[in-house]
Amino acid sequence: MDSGLENIVAAETVLSDVDGQAGRLVIRGWPVEKLSASLGYEETLGLLWNGFFDDLGNSSAIQRQLGEARRAAFSHVGTFGPAVSVVSYLRTGWGLLKDDETLASAIALPAAAAVFTAAAIRELQGLAPIAPDASLGQAEDFLRMIRGERASDDEVKAFSAYLVTVSDHGLNASTFAARVVASTRAGLVSAALAGLSALKGPLHGGAPGPVLDMLDDIGTPQKAESWIDGALARKERLMGFGHRVYRVRDPRADALKAAVAKLPGTTGRIEFAEHIERAVLEKLSRKYPDRSLETNVEFYTAILLEALDIPREAFTAIFAMGRILGWVAHASEQIDEGRLVRPKSVYTGPVPEMV
Numbered sequence: 001m002d003s004g005l006e007n008i009v010a011a012e013t014v015l016s017d018v019d020g021q022a023g024r025l026v027i028r029g030w031p032v033e034k035l036s037a038s039l040g041y042e043e044t045l046g047l048l049w050n051g052f053f054d055d056l057g058n059s060s061a062i063q064r065q066l067g068e069a070r071r072a073a074f075s076h077v078g079t080f081g082p083a084v085s086v087v088s089y090l091r092t093g094w095g096l097l098k099d100d101e102t103l104a105s106a107i108a109l110p111a112a113a114a115v116f117t118a119a120a121i122r123e124l125q126g127l128a129p130i131a132p133d134a135s136l137g138q139a140e141d142f143l144r145m146i147r148g149e150r151a152s153d154d155e156v157k158a159f160s161a162y163l164v165t166v167s168d169h170g171l172n173a174s175t176f177a178a179r180v181v182a183s184t185r186a187g188l189v190s191a192a193l194a195g196l197s198a199l200k201g202p203l204h205g206g207a208p209g210p211v212l213d214m215l216d217d218i219g220t221p222q223k224a225e226s227w228i229d230g231a232l233a234r235k236e237r238l239m240g241f242g243h244r245v246y247r248v249r250d251p252r253a254d255a256l257k258a259a260v261a262k263l264p265g266t267t268g269r270i271e272f273a274e275h276i277e278r279a280v281l282e283k284l285s286r287k288y289p290d291r292s293l294e295t296n297v298e299f300y301t302a303i304l305l306e307a308l309d310i311p312r313e314a315f316t317a318i319f320a321m322g323r324i325l326g327w328v329a330h331a332s333e334q335i336d337e338g339r340l341v342r343p344k345s346v347y348t349g350p351v352p353e354m355v
């Protein structure tokens with residue numbers, strides 16, 4: 001029995017490889033640092049979905065299909081709500097989409113993620129939703145839909161680098177959940193909803209909002225040590241640190257730090273974050289000398305999304321906008337593999353009385 005399944009291999013995949021000892025992530029042949037610096041959202045979609053759909057087309061065709069699908073998704077905005085949270089709004093919105101295994105259903109998911117997340121953010125701020133501009137790339141249009149004005153090129157690049165960096169990551173909890181549902185042939189939307197529900201937890205994709213809460217609570221570098229000591233004494237988990245697979249630094253942390261450093265006005269915030277990071281790593285290594293706990297992707301995700309003025313309540317839904325590319329690819333790979341996922345359990349309950 002392996003309750004966390006860490007030693008179980010449950011899929012063969014062409015999509016990504018996580019080497020937790022070397023701190024290396026490869027996504028369809030690309031080291032993540034190179035991928036995030038070189039490819040945009042549409043190109044990454046093409047890379048991950050290639051071979052799973054016959055009529056995908058090149059990145060201009062993908063951009064056009066995503067733009068049209070954003071327009072279609074916008075017709076649902078205002079027909080449901082209110083937005084209790086950004087994730088629940090996205091989950092409800094995705095639930096309205098046609099649920100099959102076609103390219104149209106697949107494309108609708110990332111497109112609708114941008115539209116529904118932007119609409120939920122604006123609704124929670126008491127603002128009217130902004131219609132998509134189908135001629136723009138997904139990253140640029142999303143920032144425009146939340147702000148009401150176009151973002152700078154640097155901001156679009158940083159946001160796009162974020163979405164690409166988190167697009168896939170082996171058999172993490174949400175991707176596994178998506179594959180299990182896909183294996184039942186429930187449809188790509190059902191698989192994505194399973195992924196999103198798993199992603200929402202603070203031990204997985206729900207960590208970056210709490211990372212900012214932690215930084216706010218610490219407030220100044222001088223308070224770092226006592227704050228961390230207090231949190232560890234209360235047995236709290238420090239958000240943005242530790243990982244099931246990585247025993248060294250998560251390579252995505254540095255890819256995102258590099259992306260945020262290119263944004264003007266971020267030097268002071270990065271220095272503060274680095275200070276807290278050093279203090280946390282030192283305390284964790286003292287408390288767990290035999291367990292290497294390092295910085296994970298969520299720490300610099302928080303700094304990057306904050307620098308883009310994205311409210312922290314939306315961070316998990318935005319993570320889903322990146323990771324949906326991986327969920328769809330994995331779900332399609334699982335469908336092609338053709339085997340229902342159905343592990344066994346060991347019964348430890350009461351034995352029926354003999355009659």
Ligand code: ACO
Binds near residue numbers: 202241242293298
């Ligand atoms: N802060 C404090 N203690 C920690 C942390 C942390 N961030 N991470 C692990 N530990 C502790 C555990 O409580 C455990 O202590 P114990 O033996 O006294 O119970 C010990 O270190 C060993 O834990 P692991 O086996 O390494 O943890 P596991 O693999 O089960 O969990 C996880 C990994 C969930 C990511 C964990 O490190 C954590 O909770 N981190 C904080 C939340 C976070 O940042 N999540 C985002 C992960 S990245 C992603 O999913 C996209």
